[in-house]
Amino acid sequence: MQTYLSHLECSLCSAEFPYHTPRFVCESCGGALFVSYDLSKASRTLSPARVKQRGVSLWRFREVLPVQHEKNIVTLGESMTPVLHFEKTGRKIGLPHLYVKDESMLPTGSFKSRGMTVAVSKAKEFGAHTVAAPSAGNAGGALAAYAARAGMESVLVVPRDTPEINIAEIRQYTDHLYLIDGLIHDAGAVIKKGVVESGWYDCSTMKEPCRVEGKKIMGYEVAEQFNRVLPDVIVYPTGGGTGLAGMWKAFEEMETMGWIDEKRPRMIAVQSSGCPPLVRAWRRNAETCEPYNPAWGFQTIASGLRVPKPFADRLLLGILKKSRGSAVEVSEDKIKDAMRYYAREEGLIFCPEGAAAMQAVCDMKERDEIKEGESVLVYNTGSGLKYIELLRREE
Numbered sequence: 438m439q440t441y442l443s444h445l446e447c448s449l450c451s452a453e454f455p456y457h458t459p460r461f462v463c464e465s466c467g468g469a470l471f472v473s474y475d476l477s478k479a480s481r482t483l484s485p486a487r488v489k490q491r492g493v494s495l496w497r498f499r500e501v502l503p504v505q506h507e508k509n510i511v512t513l514g515e516s517m518t519p520v521l522h523f524e525k526t527g528r529k530i531g532l533p534h535l536y537v538k539d540e541s542m543l544p545t546g547s548f549k550s551r552g553m554t555v556a557v558s559k560a561k562e563f564g565a566h567t568v569a570a571p572s573a574g575n576a577g578g579a580l581a582a583y584a585a586r587a588g589m590e591s592v593l594v595v596p597r598d599t600p601e602i603n604i605a606e607i608r609q610y611t612d613h614l615y616l617i618d619g620l621i622h623d624a625g626a627v628i629k630k631g632v633v634e635s636g637w638y639d640c641s642t643m644k645e646p647c648r649v650e651g652k653k654i655m656g657y658e659v660a661e662q663f664n665r666v667l668p669d670v671i672v673y674p675t676g677g678g679t680g681l682a683g684m685w686k687a688f689e690e691m692e693t694m695g696w697i698d699e700k701r702p703r704m705i706a707v708q709s710s711g712c713p714p715l716v717r718a719w720r721r722n723a724e725t726c727e728p729y730n731p732a733w734g735f736q737t738i739a740s741g742l743r744v745p746k747p748f749a750d751r752l753l754l755g756i757l758k759k760s761r762g763s764a765v766e767v768s769e770d771k772i773k774d775a776m777r778y779y780a781r782e783e784g785l786i787f788c789p790e791g792a793a794a795m796q797a798v799c800d801m802k803e804r805d806e807i808k809e810g811e812s813v814l815v816y817n818t819g820s821g822l823k824y825i826e827l828l829r830r831e832e
């Protein structure tokens with residue numbers, strides 16, 4: 438086990454901090470902290486060929502993951518996820534190079550496990566006793582599962598109208614689940630109090646630096662699976678944005694190590710019309726999001742996208758701009774139709790978040806925002822089977 442972890446760096450003001458003790462957000466500006474590595478040293482033992490020999494575990498990228506000692510790794514077997522060629526759909530919509538990265542078979546049924554295996558491992562390394570986070574759905578189950586595996590307590594606070602399965606799932610892992618009348622940021626306020634008063638270890642989205650590290654492995658895998666020529670377009674359902682930020686970070690790290698050139702995919706953030714703060718900000722050409730107001734008719738079936746104001750909004754909008762990408766919204770009805778359509782057409786039950794991303798590709802192709810010859814990678818971020826209310830409604 439060898440990590441080339443060097444320090445933490447603020448994603449907004451570039452302030453640097455050592456990472457020998459738990460740290461969460463930037464002490465000078467409150468921005469999200471990113472883990473930095475000595476990449477020139479890391480690239481001596483980490484190479485695409487070496488990675489290939491190490492099997493399929495996320496931890497095969499140990500040099501660029503932040504855990505010092507192998508004994509602290511808390512894993513449920515996070516393996517590389519498949520990239521499926523959507524040939525039939527591609528033919529229909531005029532995109533012969535259309536691919537789906539299917540994250541649905543990861544532990545706990547969503548890609549949240551990528552972030553939590555790393556965050557909980559680091560928490561264990563720091564000797565944390567209780568990890569805590571607010572959640573809109575899948576993050577809660579993933580955190581509680583890894584905490585159980587590590588022998589830690591976990592505290593989760595979720596909105597009362599979070600999908601049934603997410604609540605039932607969390608209750609299997611822990612007694613400390615609290616339902617609140619409100620949204621994810623209201624849940625966040627409860628967690629903040631516990632962090633200050635009871636010493637809980639905060640695993641909130643983007644306020645804990647290691648979840649992005651786990652999610653960035655999606656970017657490393659794309660390079661592996663596309664033979665180091667990144668797709669032209671990546672379409673990603675975005676809530677808090679850890680995946681988007683993580684993939685972008687992975688691309689930068691790989692370029693520094695000489696694995697890929699400077700070409701970047703256009704990054705497309707997809708949201709549902711029930712909660713599209715990034716899309717609204719993008720259209721206004723704004724640098725940050727206005728909190729999306731529930732009074733405007735806020736309701737989305739894509740629970741992973743129920744984030745009225747992403748904590749790292751400035752960073753995310755910056756990435757969309759740098760990549761010459763965009764933010765796109767898809768209506769709730771179209772999401773539901775897409776779920777059933779692709780189940781029948783391609784044999785895959787998308788989660789509503791992933792279905793939104795698939796639909797966004799069709800809409801963008803129709804508007805000529807994606808061209809026929811381009812390679813397009815869409816993320817299915819979790820299993821559609823976790824959305825029992827939705828599937829029942831379709832009976």
Ligand SMILES: *Cc1c(COP(=O)(O)O)cnc(C)c1O
Nearest residue numbers: 676677678679680741790818819
């Ligand atoms: C959390 C979640 C998202 C959003 O992920 P971020 O990387 O935090 O933007 C998308 N889809 C599903 C299924 C999720 O659980």
Ligand SMILES: [Zn+2]
Nearest residue numbers: 447450463466
């Ligand atoms: Zn800062």
